[in-house]
Amino acid sequence: MVERYITINGRKWRATDPEIPEDAAARLRKALMSARRAVGAALRAGDGAAERAARGRVQEAKVALGERGTPWWEQSAGERRARWERGVRLLCPPD
Template sequence: MTHDPHPPRTPDGHHVIIGGRRWRATDPSIPQDAGARLRAHLMTARRAVGAALRAGDGQAEAAARARVQLAKVALGERGTPWWEQSETERRARWQEGLDALDEE
């Protein structure tokens, strides 16, 4: 399976279509460098979930899943829809998520 870096979007731009399913799109107002850092944190956390599952470590799995959630919220893919937030709220969301993930 190949990864499409630019999957089709719904007409309003709020969702992407992947494998016939609709998923919330990343907030387009996130600066490119911050978005790249958030995606790197997300991928690291997803790998940690897999490692924890393979090891049968429930505590590590829960911690890794919490990091996935934090990254997804910061990216605008979960939580309050980014299109319902002001620019200030959107910036605070991704900056706070990035600050928290950078500390770990």
């Protein structure tokens, strides 16, 4: 059985959708980390607009990975694929 949650430091978090191909998941994780760094930079700079934009990218990446939004185990295979493909289109520049 695929685990739906992971526990980190005693806190339960939704696991990434295991059906996302590894190359796409890696690109989405990279986009997530970039967005998180942008949140920190915006906070340090006191730039509210940049912070909101960066937090929006964090949200998009987390949804694309299946960690937020409709639980991936409640979605059809097509819905799951559409979710992560949209995230890759929005967040990941072409190689």
